[in-house]
Amino acid sequence: MKRSFLLTLATAALLAHPASAQEGRSLGAAAPSTAPAPAKKPAVPAPPAGLGLKDGDRFIFIGDSITHACLYTQYAENYFYTRYPNMRLHFRNAGVSGDKARDVLNRFDEDIAAFKPTVATVLLGMNDGSYKDFDKPTFDTYAKDMSELLDRLKAINCRVIVMSPTMFDHQSWDIKVKEKPDYAKGRVPTGYNAVLAYYGKWLQQTALERNLQFVDLFGPLNTFTVQQRRIDPKFTLVQDGIHPGPDGSFIMAYSLLKQTGDTGPILSAGVRVVGGQWQPINPAVVSDVKGNPTRSVSYTVKPKALPWVQLAEAPLGAKLTNAGHTASQESYIASGLISGRYDLRINDKFVGTWDERALSVHAEVEEDPDSPTFQQSLKVVALNKKRNDEAVRPLRNLWGKQKGMFNKRESEKTAYDAWQTEFQTKRKELDDLAAKYEADIYQINKVQPLKVEIMPTPRPATVPPAKAAQQQQPAAAKPAAKPEEAKKAA
DSSP, X not given: OHHHHHHHHHHHHHHTSOOOHHHHHHTOOOOOOOSOOOOOOOOOOOOOSSOOOOTTOEEEXXXXXXXXXXXXXXXXXXXXXXXXXXXXXXXXXXXXXXXXXXXXXXXXXXXIGGGOOSEEEEEOOTTTTTTSSOOHHHHHHHHHHHHHHHHHHHHTTOEEEEEOOOOOOHHHHHHHHHHOGGGGTTOOOTTHHHHHHHHHHHHHHHHHHHTOEEEOOHHHHHHHHHHHHTTOTTOOSOTTSSSOOHHHHHXXXXXXXXXXXOOOOSEEEEEEEETTEEEESSTTTEEEEESOTTTOEEEEEOOSOOOOOOOTTOHHHHHHHTHHHHHHOEEEEEXXXXXXXXXXXXXXXXXXXXXXXXXXXXXXXXXOTTSHHHHHHHHHHXXXXXXXXXXXXXXXXXXXXXXXXXXXXXXXXXXXXXXHHHHHHHHHHHHHHHHHHHHHHHHHOOOOOEEEEEXXXXXXXXXXXXXXXXXXXXXXXXXXXXXXXXXXXX
């Protein structure tokens, strides 16, 4: 019986990041069965493609300490603030360290329903498995409580994105416990990563049956870890075995956005020579086209969004996912230039140099720190970091204390009642501060028209020394500044 279950766990772990059909064939698929096909169940309608956010949506992140940390949630918020600058979206972090699904149910009315969310992500399971080998009663409790949580979210008309538990890094755990034995707290998580894979596959099936969107976080984290350990055996995205660091959290945010179909280019605009004259390729966003046909051109472009900038604190996560290119590509085109090298300037700011072949495809700038849209996006990121550091995380700490006091509400009623007064006062102060920062963000994230100029590179080149040195850096140092031709056609 035990062996059979271990095989089930192993299968779940392998399936956590599905292989392609071609990979399946390479493993040697069994010959087709000649047995009669089972009766087909009624088709389950597919969940909606993309997040389909709309003005006024109230987005809540429900979870445990991984959510409480305000990392993947903050990176996702940055994406939404810059991708949808003309919408007013409202975000709430509802993570509490140490939470299981039952703890979320205990605070559901006050912490979740009171926010009146229209969209929610649910990330639970790391604590629910109790850091031990698979145990059927423990799993049954998790399945029951998660099902009740999904029912209660449905009852308040909230659209739900179910997310798998993240990975448990046994290698990092062993190192951490060896350095600090007390960190284990008596937990013996042998095979726990496989247990989390099992929980995740149950969640995926549950999401399918309920017609909910599902996001696999477990698979990408494990896959990147295995790939990178072939290069560096000490590599990890989960430094303490449990909580993904900034790079791992960036991968989580990217997985949420990518798997729900919310990523894609933000701008591909430009001009081309037609009948001896410059003409806009996409007149809806390009205007005021001027210049010498085949030799230079300027135009005004009206972007609808800002790039999801590479975060300084998560450069590896951005590099591994290629998030700039795949999630928010911003590119400029000039087709019909004569042979030569050309400078691209945006709002009178030098951005880079490309040749005519690269410009006829596109000059990609979303990760270029000299781009005006990159600089504007950085301001949004900085302000949202202050919002999380000064308001959101302290508020979640407050809710963590509230959980401890809630468990004493009967045994220490007087202390509990006094705490409630303090809790409500501090909670309002932090909620108000978070709302103020959010309002400030919506004042600085508005996208303005850009003046684009493409002109022959002067001889000698006018590239500033610092910029020239920067362009010579390897791709890892600056993704948009790969070896010369690559930066010109990234």
